[in-house]
Amino acid sequence: MELDLKNLKTKDFYYDLPQELIAQTPIEPRDSSRLLTLNKETGEIAHSHFHDITDWLHPGDCLVLNDSRVLPARIYGIKEDTGARVEFLLLTNQGSDTWEVLCKPGKKAKVGTHFTFGDGLLTAEVTAVQDDGNRIVRFAYDGNFFAILDQIGQMPLPPYIKKKLENQERYQTVYSKEVGSAAAPTAGLHFTKELLQKVKDMGVKVEFVTLHVGLGTFRPVSADRVVDHKMHSEHYLLPQETADVINETRESGGRVIAVGTTSCRTLESVAAKEDCIKESEGWTDIFIYPGFQFKVLDGLITNFHLPESTLIMLVSALAGYDHIMNAYRVAVQEKYRFFSFGDAMFIY
Known part of the structure; x- marks a missing residue:
């Protein structure tokens, strides 16, 4: 199909997926998932x-792997004055124990309202309500905030x-580190520590970046035209060591x-911002869709997307x-497992 790159439609990226192919549980062991390989040239x-x-x-x-670690970011508590139940989903750490959160039910979370979680291990005060309805909340606690979350929080599947x-x-990936x-x-869920070691032993370099995945990654594209979609912003870090190895790899003819x-x-955010690969930290809302010119990437290991x-x-x-659309048709025919706990694709 000939795509009009200036007038790409969201519906161009639709494919029919039977519900039973959406993986509900992770497969054991991790690396026993299926792998579809796709030559991007042929x-x-x-x-x-x-x-x-x-x-x-x-x-x-x-x-290049993302070593970000998932917060057990869904917490359940009560409104202090009424005892009404509330659910918070932590979205973005704004520093100084202040977070942007999604609150259900939102009407209970007016500015100045206090909540308590985990029988008092954590308390919170709403300090602001944003235009999108999300709340800015300041937490108070004794000890380590992330240790308390590990104790009382649930994974935001x-x-x-x-x-x-x-x-x-x-x-969590077996190499997750930066919460x-x-x-x-x-x-990265498909890798075991043993498989990563096998990869290193064969002479493949393994390096890390950090990008903290936001829930916007699940936000549907509501715009009819692709170019009208606004991406959410996510925080990233590309360390100098990783930059050095990527540059060495490219100079010696290896694939990134x-x-x-x-x-x-x-990687592509840093290349666009710095016009090269070097140590970099910041926020990215890069939106990659057909017509995008890749500056760094030669291949991609990925799952099957919505x-x-x-x-997609x-x-x-x-x-x-x-x-891609043909590969997805084949994956559906062959009954691959889709989405977060599903099977993998290697584009090379």
């Missing part, structure tokens, strides 16, 4: 399992996952392969619209 597709990813990597390549997660650690995401960078769309967005989402637009920009 559109050629092959099928294997994720532990075979080493067959598709070359010595001298560089894998995506809305399409209806089953309770038995082991919260399965919604701050409202959702997991799910492409992002693990996940978040790693991809970090119809009409910004993420991103992979279409890298691999070509027709190749």
Whole structure:
């Protein structure tokens, strides 16, 4: 199909997905998920399992992973004066124990209202109400805030996952380190520590960036025209060591392969902002869709994304619209598992 890049429609990225293909639970072991490989030049597709990813990597390549760790960001508490139940979802850390939160029911959270969580382990006061209805809240507590969240919080699983997660650690990558995401960078969920070591042993460099995933990643595209969609903003960090290895890899002819769309967005954001890859930290709202010129990326390990989402637009920009839509048709026919706990795709 010939795409009009100036007039891309959100509906161009629709595909029909049977509900039963949306993975509700993670597969065990992590690397036993299926792997669809897609050649971005030819559109050629092959099928294997994720532990075979080493067959598709070359010595001298560089894998870039997002080491962000998911906050158990959903907390339940009570309004201090009435005892009414309330649910907070922590979105963005604004510093000084102040957070932007999504509050249900919102009408209970007027400015000046006080709430208590975990039998008093955590208290909160609403300090502002934003235009979008989100609240700015200041927390008070004794001890370590993140340790208290680990104790009383729940993982904010995506809305399409209806089953309770038995082991919260399965919604974390095995290399997660920097706490701050409202959702997991799910492409990395397929790696085990053993598989990562095997990748390193074959001469592939493994480096890290941090991008804290916001819940905006699940926000549907409501605009009819793709260009009218406004991306949410997310905080990223690209360390100097990672920048050095990426630059060495490119100079020596190796491939730079992002693990996940978040790693991809970090690398391409830095390249756009700095006009090179170097140490960088900031906020990005980069929106990658067909017509985008990649400056860094050669390949991408990713999951299968929602119809009409910004993420399927991103992979279409890298691999070509027709190749991606065909790969998704094949994945549905072959009954791959979709979304956060689903199977993987390697675009090379």
